[in-house]
Amino acid sequence: MRKGALIIISAPSGAGKTTICRKLLARREDLHYSVSCTTRSPRPGERNGKAYFFLTREEFKRKIIRNEFLEWAMVHDEYYGTPRHFVDEIVKKGENVIMAIDVQGAMSVRRKYPASILVFVLPPSLDALKSRLAARRDPQDSVAKRLANSRGELAAAKDYDYVVVNEDLEKAVGQISSILTAETLRTSRLDPSYLLPALA
Amino acid sequence: MRKGALIIISAPSGAGKTTICRKLLARREDLHYSVSCTTRSPRPGERNGKAYFFLTREEFKRKIIRNEFLEWAMVHDEYYGTPRHFVDEIVKKGENVIMAIDVQGAMSVRRKYPASILVFVLPPSLDALKSRLAARRDPQDSVAKRLANSRGELAAAKDYDYVVVNEDLEKAVGQISSILTAETLRTSRLDPSYLLPALA
Numbered sequence: 001m002r003k004g005a006l007i008i009i010s011a012p013s014g015a016g017k018t019t020i021c022r023k024l025l026a027r028r029e030d031l032h033y034s035v036s037c038t039t040r041s042p043r044p045g046e047r048n049g050k051a052y053f054f055l056t057r058e059e060f061k062r063k064i065i066r067n068e069f070l071e072w073a074m075v076h077d078e079y080y081g082t083p084r085h086f087v088d089e090i091v092k093k094g095e096n097v098i099m100a101i102d103v104q105g106a107m108s109v110r111r112k113y114p115a116s117i118l119v120f121v122l123p124p125s126l127d128a129l130k131s132r133l134a135a136r137r138d139p140q141d142s143v144a145k146r147l148a149n150s151r152g153e154l155a156a157a158k159d160y161d162y163v164v165v166n167e168d169l170e171k172a173v174g175q176i177s178s179i180l181t182a183e184t185l186r187t188s189r190l191d192p193s194y195l196l197p198a199l200a
Numbered sequence: 201m202r203k204g205a206l207i208i209i210s211a212p213s214g215a216g217k218t219t220i221c222r223k224l225l226a227r228r229e230d231l232h233y234s235v236s237c238t239t240r241s242p243r244p245g246e247r248n249g250k251a252y253f254f255l256t257r258e259e260f261k262r263k264i265i266r267n268e269f270l271e272w273a274m275v276h277d278e279y280y281g282t283p284r285h286f287v288d289e290i291v292k293k294g295e296n297v298i299m300a301i302d303v304q305g306a307m308s309v310r311r312k313y314p315a316s317i318l319v320f321v322l323p324p325s326l327d328a329l330k331s332r333l334a335a336r337r338d339p340q341d342s343v344a345k346r347l348a349n350s351r352g353e354l355a356a357a358k359d360y361d362y363v364v365v366n367e368d369l370e371k372a373v374g375q376i377s378s379i380l381t382a383e384t385l386r387t388s389r390l391d392p393s394y395l396l397p398a399l400a
Binding site: 120157158159160161162163164174175177178179181182183185186187190 | 320357358359360361362363364374375377378379381382383385386387390
């Protein structure tokens with residue numbers, strides 16, 4: 001049986017990666033969202049175990065020590081981490097996992113999963129990015145601070161496998177879905193025995 | 201501007217590659233068929249310049265000498281070749297070209313276009329392949345001979361970038377269309393200046 005693929009979406013804050021992931025998950029039954037752990041406070045409407053597992057700093061540090069994260073990092077003064085167990089289970093079943101993580105996290109995961117697919121989502125322009133950040137109400141994190149981080153992240157796009165520009169949301173979602181479909185058809189992902197039925 | 205991609209479809213005779221190419225071309229305006237030259241006789245309904253440019257052996261040999269082919273080969277005792285000029289023009293315009301050629305031809309083209317995308321189409325089984333070959337009326341080429349060639353070609357699938365099983369035609373066409381979409385989004389295909397507007 002074929003192992004599932006791990007697709008990682010990174011983008012500057014405000015480029016739309018959360019919406020893209022939600023739309024992809026609605027479209028593809030073979031795709032599952034990797035729920036991350038974080039120590040940041042929930043935004044209005046965010047439920048524990050859905051957008052994130054919300055942990056205290058003490059809980060988070062305990063999991064780090066027990067090596068329960070595939071990757072973890074501190075971003076905007078809060079901890080974020082990907083629980084290893086969840087991803088392992090799905091990939092083993094031959095289904096796919098999507099993660100929305102930052103550049104540093106993406107590079108860490110790739111080291112553990114060299115076959116992971118890295119997609120960088122670009123905003124159509126830096127002006128578009130500013131508008132989206134300003135529209136988002138987030139008292140704990142200033143627009144200026146996120147924007148400064150975003151500039152640094154944009155430079156990392158060249159290290160990703162694919163670059164998708166989120167100018168039209170539906171188009172961007174379709175493009176990432178095509179990337180996932182194509183990657184599952186890669187010869188390098190096929191179990192060699194897959195070719196045998198055709199020769200029998 | 202981005203250069204177009206060259207997508208190469210190979211398959212054992214009778215696996216359905218001609219139908220797949222026709223459907224892909226109907227679906228995508230950014231895709232053009234690379235019409236090959238051949239010395240084989242036209243089948244009923246095949247028009248010159250549409251399925252192939254039908255040439256005499258003398259005409260074909262003259263073009264070889266003038267280096268007018270991107271690749272050429274003898275298959276089933278007939279010459280087949282891809283005119284270089286046609287492909288160069290389309291790729292330069294930023295659009296994509298599709299070719300349906302055999303394994304030997306595909307490997308030759310890849311040497312000249314390392315960025316070409318190689319897709320191998322598998323029949324769902326060797327039985328399915330036999331039925332399709334038997335259903336095709338082709339007096340100049342026996343089913344047994346084509347079948348023998350097919351077995352050899354199947355072994356080459358592992359050298360291709362992607363493997364698509366033509367069990368359901370529409371699904372196979374959708375998968376190859378996804379491969380083309382994904383490949384055009386590869387970071388390695390982007391002009392580096394493409395990332396600049398986002399940073400401006």
